[in-house]
Amino acid sequence: MSNRTLYIVVCGAPLASRTADGVKAARANGWDPYVIPTEAALPWLADQDLGNAPVITGNRTPDQPKRTPPPDAVAVVPTTFNTLNAWANGNAHTYALTTLCAALGSRTPTVSVPFAKHDLAGHPAWLASLAVLRYAGVSLIDPHDGSSAKIEPVASGTGGDVAERFEWRWALDLLLT
Numbered sequence: 470m471s472n473r474t475l476y477i478v479v480c481g482a483p484l485a486s487r488t489a490d491g492v493k494a495a496r497a498n499g500w501d502p503y504v505i506p507t508e509a510a511l512p513w514l515a516d517q518d519l520g521n522a523p524v525i526t527g528n529r530t531p532d533q534p535k536r537t538p539p540p541d542a543v544a545v546v547p548t549t550f551n552t553l554n555a556w557a558n559g560n561a562h563t564y565a566l567t568t569l570c571a572a573l574g575s576r577t578p579t580v581s582v583p584f585a586k587h588d589l590a591g592h593p594a595w596l597a598s599l600a601v602l603r604y605a606g607v608s609l610i611d612p613h614d615g616s617s618a619k620i621e622p623v624a625s626g627t628g629g630d631v632a633e634r635f636e637w638r639w640a641l642d643l644l645l646t
């Protein structure tokens with residue numbers, strides 16, 4: 470049986486530093502991972518060995534063939550304040566956002582790890598967006614411990630530590646069905 474396709478969408482926050490671990494963990498769990506970074510995530514990916522996983526940035530041109538098979542599942546790790554709100558609002562002005570909006574619209578199984586400091590997470594749009602995504606069936610997990618009960622903001626200055634302690638199995642286990 471061929472592997473299932475997993476899109477790993479990566480946004481610009483410290484947990485992007487663990488993308489290579491995500492690729493490895495996904496492969497060990499029978500997925501074929503495709504990495505779809507936002508522009509802001511690219512600096513975090515620069516020094517990582519992604520094991521030749523395809524990295525898809527920007528829209529294809531109209532005459533280019535499709536670059537990926539359709540996803541069986543999507544993991545958005547990390548999900549920034551910016552992307553989470555745009556996604557929940559149906560804003561598709563980048564390739565990563567178009568991918569996320571299409572996954573939501575087609576009810577493709579998706580797990581998201583929201584990652585925002587207290588100041589951003591205190592903005593009223595944050596809670597509203599979390600509620601919209603949860604209602605639409607996205608599995609949201611806390612970056613500190615993988616809990617799906619409550620999404621806690623990341624304390625300022627702790628982003629690197631939280632990223633280091635993050636376990637990819639928290640996200641991938643939710644996609645096993």
Ligand SMILES: Cc1cc2nc3c(=O)[nH]c(=O)nc-3n(C[C@H](O)[C@H](O)[C@H](O)COP(=O)(O)O)c2cc1C
Nearest residue numbers: 480481482483507509510549550551552584585586
């Ligand atoms: C060092 C650094 C750390 C950042 N950490 C976060 C973060 O934890 N959460 C967040 O929402 N944005 C964070 N940002 C800001 C985002 O990268 C910025 O809002 C960006 O526009 C997000 O774009 P994206 O959603 O397309 O990835 C950080 C930026 C930098 C440079």
